[in-house]
Amino acid sequence: MSRGTAAYLGALAALAALTALAFAAGRFPVSIVDLLGAFGSKVFGFAYALPENAETVIFRVRGPRVLAALVVGAALAAAGTAYQGMFRNPLVSPDLLGVSTGAALGAVLGIFLSRDVWTIQVFAFAGGLAAVALVYWIGSSVPRHDPLLSLVLTGIVIGTLLGSGIALLKYLADPYNQLPAITYWLLGSLAAVNPADLGAVSLLALAGLLPMLLLRWRMNLLALPDDEARALGVNTTRLRAAVIAAATLMTAAAVAVSGIIGWIGLLVPHAARLLVGPDFGRLLPLAMLLGAAFLLAVDTLCRTVAPIEVPPGVLTAMLGTPFFLWLFAASRRGW
């Protein structure tokens, strides 16, 4: 068995075990028997009397949250993998072109205007897309510069501008009422996910994933210098635009339901690359599996260790950093 196959099997096994554990664990006590009974009655149609509220917890609260953690983790990891390959830089994360900051500004505006949760999420999604569209439009209309460099620089300056917009809204927000809500949103959390959110984020993430899967072979050519890729018959400008659009769609959808959760889009692709190497077709699925498993593990801890929620951004870094350093030290594979 090759090393790559072993990595895939290991990631799948970890994901399956974590998913089972995540369904079984939670603040609301649901016994394993009830859990199996609930699924059994859904799948095989036999009658099973669930305790009060257990069905709501399993199918409307915990279930959607577990699945949302998987989708968000996979989406962030996929977007990060695509960006790192495309920008030929291992320090790149999916928010390089401002998608997270744009989404955050949208959400903060929604909270500032006292809108309901669904509208806040729509604002966040639209903000993420709009920010990247703006960066791409400015970055690609600057003449006489390396296209990648002008994209990155535009992303940085627009990101700063949007960040100051967030700061201004925080400053103007009602400090007793809106400011805590803004702070919690910016910390990120999957606590409020409902089935409708899960449906929306899954569809959008899938829509972003599809082009990446179809373009997986050409993605490798983006790692080459532009003139070499062109010599091989690839329209790098169009390919790059397609990948940015796909990755942005995935990230914006993820951030809209989860708030900003760092680390995954930056470091999970590295972990996957250490395991299977840089070929995009092999790398992307593994990064998604690892991202999903990692965010699920983190979120399960977030909702179980204490009666109050632990912000996932705190745990992703606390758990992820030692794991990544260990993997880095143990691996002999180069970039």
Place this chain on the structure above:
Amino acid sequence: MNGRAYILLLAASVTCAPASAQQRIVDGAGRAVELPTRVERVYAAGPPASMLVFAIAPDKLLGWTRAFRPNEAAFVAPKYGALPELGRLTGRGNTANVEVLLQLKTDLVVDAGSTAETYVSLANRVQQQTGIPYLLLDGRLDAIPASLRTLGRALGEATRGAMLADYVESALKDVKARVAQVKPEDRPRVYYGRGPAGLQTGLAGSINVELLDYLGARNVAAEGRGGLAQVSLEQVLAWDPQVILTTDPNFYAAVWKDARWQGVAAIRSKRVHLAPHLPFGWFDFPPGVNRVLGLYWAGLLLYPQAFPADLRARVAEFHRLFYHQAPTEAQLDALLGEPGVLPR
């Protein structure tokens, strides 16, 4: 200095002399503050302090922390509703400029709220920097009568301060006596849901749920101590509160339609309630004397057997005393008749 200027200066110092007579006031943090006996222009550092100054001497208040919106301004006389927005000076989000204090010729700065070391040092800094006396009053419910008396003396309105203090004191005593009648087993489990998703709550000891602590309520989130915290819906389902109080109209509207919440006891028994918010919120923000009404409101919702069902007279009296304008019948209807405020 030439002779004429000297004489002018001398004259000025003589005419100013009576105004600069000093009095010494010990504030809520135990700081002894020297201030002029005639205080005419007062800057309130945050909403709780604004309310205290406004209640005692509305014409001495220079402005509000945040300008009144039209629906809020309807509850006070037009000249008070039109006072300018001056920003806040303490706590999270300083939006006021210290120079503004000087430009407004402020006689006194008043803040009410926490008397922790952070706020004491802030008061001292501003006082040293500007030379304007700075009173820091204790904003906890139990301390409000003392704060009103102190501020009354500082503003030269000792009688009015004492009258308002007596009112609050007797209200607090009345609330305590009513709560004492309620047996522990008759106290429902209550959850306070904030934010658009209703998943932020106040832990034991947080100023946000001081009302619940005061009412001896069984706050389900009180197993943790601290301030505000995010909780999961699953945890709320596990707590299964019998009453939910909220300050967020979006959450109040959504909770009846959201299938995930339907299993919670409070929703099945229709005991989810939205706190009135005009002109100041009744439950937790701003954390000022406005919460005295909130005590009667939440008391009625939690222990209907022990609290008077009709809030109209009490609301009208409170408005007349603290906001200088009794609400019209239509305003009372709007305040108390808003969906969710009271059980139907």
